[in-house]
Amino acid sequence: MKKFIALLSVFLLVMAGCSQGSSGSTEKESTAKSDPSKPLVVYxxxxxxxxxxxxxxxxxYKVELVSGNGAEIQSRIAAEKGNPNWDIVWMDGQAAFARWDxxxxxLGDWKPxxxxxxxxxxQSLLSKSSSYFPTGAHASSVIVYNTNEISKEKAPATWDDLAKPEFKNAVGMADPAVAAPAYPFVSWFFQDKGLEEGKKFFGNLFENGAKVYPKNPNVVEALLNGDIKVAALQESNxxxxxKNGEPIExxxxxxxxxxxxxxxxISxxxxxxxxxxxxxxxxxxxxTQDEMITAGAEGYYSSSVSDVKGPSDRLENPNLLIAEPEWSAENEAVIKEWFADQSVK
Known part of the structure; x- marks a missing residue:
């Protein structure tokens, strides 16, 4: 099933690219003002x-919200390319926005x-075309370990540690073809190390028995039920x-x-x-940003807006490593296809 979902994601990426040439000639920027009776559709x-x-x-303004995971939203937008039903897309994942741009x-060349x-x-995250706007950034993965299984002294401290023999068959992560934060996680390693070295890095993890789950909540479940002892897990999870008192650090x-x-x-x-x-x-x-920070689980992020403080229990000013949107978009199909191949070996 993972292989199918991942390959479907790659297929949609390819199809979106193939239709790129015609989009500019068939879609015209709307200059219409809003119809008060028509809700704003936000994906x-x-x-x-x-x-x-x-x-x-x-x-x-009235608003209609359509929620889904990263793969679902991207699939929906690809399927609706000839007749978009959305006005706003607001989601994780810089690669998708660079590709859509x-x-x-x-809608480009507009500055709020x-x-x-x-x-x-x-400011550092603004797109050159003024087509998409950052509202914040969060760790697509931090290292989380089960304290009932691993002591603080023996816990991994770096990403390379996850490939150590003592963590054989004990590490889990979310699928970059399904979970919105998971592709930004893996793409940074591929950009930083280069494609071949990136494959080697994750290849070492897979050779050590690392497991891939569809989404981050599945990783949480695996960490709690003993299927894994360590996880690369999105920070809000x-x-x-x-906060729930689970035995993790x-x-x-x-x-x-x-x-x-x-x-x-904006579409x-x-x-x-x-x-x-x-x-x-x-x-x-x-x-608005203050409201989102205090909203609960999803408030764990670094705001893009000045003078907004993060949650008190979160690391202050964490070192966030951000893959470039354009690079991530250009290499998305290759990286996701490679991951899909690893999951069936």
Whole structure:
């Protein structure tokens, strides 16, 4: 099943690329103002319980939220390419936004007024085309270990430690073809080390018995039921486990943690551009960011907006390692296909 899902993801990437040439000639940027009777359609993978009511209360615009994991949202957008049903996409994963930008399906050359609110991290994450806007970044994986199985003295401290013999058949991670944060995690290693060395790095993990699960909640379950003892786990899942009193500890590796950037973008075909632009402005307000930080499990991230403090129990100013969006997009199909091949060996 993992092989099928991963190859489906690769297929959609290829199909999206093949249709790129025609998108510019068939899709025209909308200049229409918003229809108050028509809700703003937002595709997202987090904050779906709180962001709608907050936005409606702040602006008066109605909003329809469509939530899903990273693979689901990307598949939906690819399937709707000829007739997009969305106005806003707001999700993890810098590669997807770079790819959509290149395909010409995002509204570009527009700068929100609240771009001035961005801090140094936010400024560094801005797209060159002004087509997608960073709302924050979080560790796509930190190291988490079960304290009933591993002592603090013997716990892994670096990513390379996960390939040590003492962790044979004991490590797990999420599938980069399914979980939105998982591809930014693996892509950083491939970019930093180069494609061949990246394959060697993860190949060593797989030779040591590392296991791949569809999504991060599946990794959490495996860590608790004893299927694995150590995990490369997205940070909000890790801190939620800690808050729930589970027998785990979180390790921020010495070299840093690969990060996933959460971006927001407007569909070039949107007929609701006034409301869509208001949504981007809303996301880049300090008050909105403060609300998201305090919202619960998904509030574990580094905000792109100035003067927004992270959760008190999170590492302050963590070293986030961010793969370049364009590089990640260009190499996405190759990397995901390679992972799919490893899962069936």
């Amino acid at each position: 997202l993978n987090d904050f779906d319980e709180m962001i709608g009511p907050l936005f409606e209360e702040k602006t008066g 290149k395909e010409g399906i995002l 007024e609240n771009e001035k609110n961005l801090n140094e991290l936010g 890790a801190y939620t486990m800690k 979180i390790v921020w590796p010495k070299e840093g943690a690969p990060a996933s950037v959460r971006y927001a973008a 070039k075909s949107s007929q609701n551009t006034e409301a869509a632009k208001a949504f981007i402005e809303f996301l880049l307000e300090k008050k």
